[in-house]
Amino acid sequence: MDLGGWLRKLGLEHYEAVFRDNEIDDTVLPNLTAEDLKELGVGFVGHRRKLLDAIAALRAPTPLSDTAPARDEAAKDTAERRQVTVMFSDLVGSTSLSARMDPEDLREIISAYQTCVADTVRRFGGFVAKYMGDGVLVYFGYPQAHEDDAERAVRAAPEAIAAVGALKFSAPLQTRVGIATGLVVVGDLIGSGEAQERGIVGETPNVAARLQGIAEPDGVVIAESTRRLLGNQWEPVGPREGQAHRRADGV
Secondary structure, X not given: OOHHHHHHHOOOHHHHHHHHHOOOOOOOHHHOOHHHHHHOOOOOHHHHHHHHHHHHHHHOOOOOOOOOOOOOHHHOOOOXXXXXXXXXXXXXXXXXXXXXXXXXXXXXXXXXHHHHHHHHHHHOOOEEEEEEOOEEEEEEOOOOOOOOHHHHHHHHHHHHHHHHHOOOOOOOOOEEEEEEEXXXXXXXXXXOHHHOEEEEEOOHHHHHHHHHHHOOOOXXXXXXXXXXXXXXXXXXXXXXXXXXXXXOOOO
């Protein structure tokens, strides 16, 4: 990565020397925080904001194409029907946090939360499709499918909750998770330009979002469609076992 060129695009090329003196390279840059920037001598809030926004862009995953198998141009806009388990994770109390915290500090918390969830679900084969404000939308079963995608999602959820709870901030962080499974049309190109992505069309993401909304803090609510796939061998896991298999009526 051309660090100098990256800074010049931001109009902040005068920080190049201090970045290099502190051995900031492309492996360190995506993990810099507001506190790190202050230590580097980035004194102006506007400059830190520019840098934090650009750093967040470096961390953002490329929607769906980052792990999807390579396809020829003719097939890139071809959608397919597939069974997918969708996980929707949301940070509890973000509205109240935003009312009492500095925006930069809140941004650091949300970034740490999203990174924590993303790192956890990837260990179980989940694919981070989108960051939605303070939420994380995850697919199990696309672009790579496994026979036990539903179980992977259910086991990943309490692990993600525990990992978020272990983050060290002035206020403890809590998470709500909803999980649903169903047939969807996946792979359609949505949007245009830089906002273009491959999305999932169907009721399953909406169900997962609704279930997340009724979960208790640090709770997981799964749809009956997911529970049926777990089999008799599955047992609730995680810090709130009573929530791990809660069913929403009519789902």
